[in-house]
Amino acid sequence: MLGPRLIAVGGGKGGVGKTMFAANVAAAMARAGQRVIAVDTDLEGANLHTAVGVPTPRVSLAEFVARRELDLERLVIDTPVPGLRIIAGTQSHLGVAQPRHFRRVELLARLRRLAADWVLVDLGAGTHPSVLDYFLVGDDGILVLTPEPTSVENAYSFLRAAFYRRLRLAMSDEATRKLVTQAMDQGNQRGLRTPLDLLREVRRISPAEGERLVDSVQGFRPRLVVNGVRSAEDIRLGFAVRSVCRKYFGLEAEYLGYVNHDDAVGEAVRARQPVVRSHPQADASVYLNRIARKLIDDRTRSQQFAARSRASARPPAAAAVPRPPL
Ligand SMILES: Nc1ncnc2c1ncn2[C@@H]1O[C@H](COP(=O)(O)OP(=O)(O)OP(=O)(O)O)[C@@H](O)[C@H]1O
Ligand SMILES: [Mg+2]
Incomplete structure (x- = not known):
């Protein structure tokens, strides 16, 4: 089975909409039938869980960072959106430090083994090496700016x-x-x-x-x-x-x-729901769905291309080769 495709969402500046984008593209993909896990790596201002309607996550990435739990599947929690699950970030008062480089690499390797089609990683603001590592090691790095x-x-x-x-x-x-x-x-x-x-x-x-x-x-x-x-x-x-x-x-x-820019985004945040779910007709939802669709279609196309190239590189099966007349 193919592993998940890993997408990191960063942007340098705080408050540009990284979490809004990651939460909604994840929800839009799930609504399109994909199995999605959104991961909050912002260890200072974790709030992805709220954006997808999970008020108080019972477990979070803190368990992994503190090495209390290394099996990430056990940290994944359901959300009200069918098909969308999350690994919540930590709350600042826990004072959890970012894992060091090799632990980050380990975390990313484990994220790739999760049972999902997509793993979307929401990054914190700034250019700390931890943020850059997550951005660089993903299959795609998406930079959000305003x-x-x-x-x-x-x-x-x-x-x-x-x-x-x-x-x-x-x-x-x-x-x-x-x-x-x-x-x-x-x-x-x-x-x-x-x-x-x-x-x-x-x-x-x-x-x-x-x-x-x-x-x-x-x-x-x-x-x-x-x-x-x-x-x-x-x-x-x-x-x-x-x-x-x-x-x-x-x-x-x-x-x-x-x-x-769409006021529906703010209304959705106040309702603790992804805007693509609470206001599916809003302009912002139309654009967010369009981006999710594009990511899914790009992946399908490259998988089809890879399958075709593999098939054409393969020598014909023995049975398919006509036997010479005796
Ligand atoms: N397209 C939009 N239209 C209207 N409001 C928006 C839009 N995108 C984001 N916002 C609002 O901007 C605020 C910041 O968004 P968000 O929390 O996603 O930013 P962030 O980049 O994740 O911030 P941080 O760096 O603190 O993690 C939120 O209140 C959100 O509702
Ligand atoms: Mg954020």
Whole structure:
């Protein structure tokens, strides 16, 4: 059986709608017949459970982080939305620290073994290495931003931090890793201003590491969502951010879609329900459903493509080969 596809939802800035987006896309997928688990990794301001109608989760990710429970299936709880389950985040007063890098990798490996078609991971704000790791190791990293200069600025710093962390983790020798760390500091003395400068320098030290760097850049395809859209100009922001990513980082981001600003979202939060469920006809629900549909269709298409390529690569079965006439 195929494992779940892991989608991380981040955005750098607080309050841009990451939780709203993760909760609703998860609910929309579940309503479309998919088995979905949404995971709240925000250990400071966990609130995904409220967004999907679970007032007081009986267990949470805290059990895993504190190593009281390593079987994630036991931390999964049902929600009022059929097909949608969650792993709740921890409450701040518990003072649970983020797990360290190798524990995060372990958590992600275990998330991949859950019985679901999709695992959506809701990230906290900021560019802490834990947030970046979750964003990077997912099959898809979705960056939510709003049409406000502060959000756009944070989106760029988030992408930049994630991008360089990815490059650094991909390097296998200490010298090139150090170079990537230096390049992260924009005012560095070595004159490494862009990823291209960095690539040139890495290639000079080691062509093999240069190849790894190129692979790592090409494998990084963040997907962008503009939330809280009120005008056509706001919608165009996604294309502008995509162009900047290409021009300054040499990376291909995809503009996945937008969600308009809609009072129904606030009403749904107050009713502790996903808006796609409480207000299915609202504009925001239409756009959120559209994005969920797109993710499902993209996956189906790539599975069909993989199955076709496997079939055409296979030698014909013995029985199908006509026997030569005797
Ligand atoms: N499209 C929208 N239309 C109207 N209100 C919205 C929309 N998206 C989000 N909101 C409101 O914005 C607020 C913040 O949303 P949310 O909690 O999802 O942000 P967040 O990015 O997860 O924040 P944090 O960084 O604190 O985790 C919520 O009150 C939510 O109802
Ligand atoms: Mg949130």
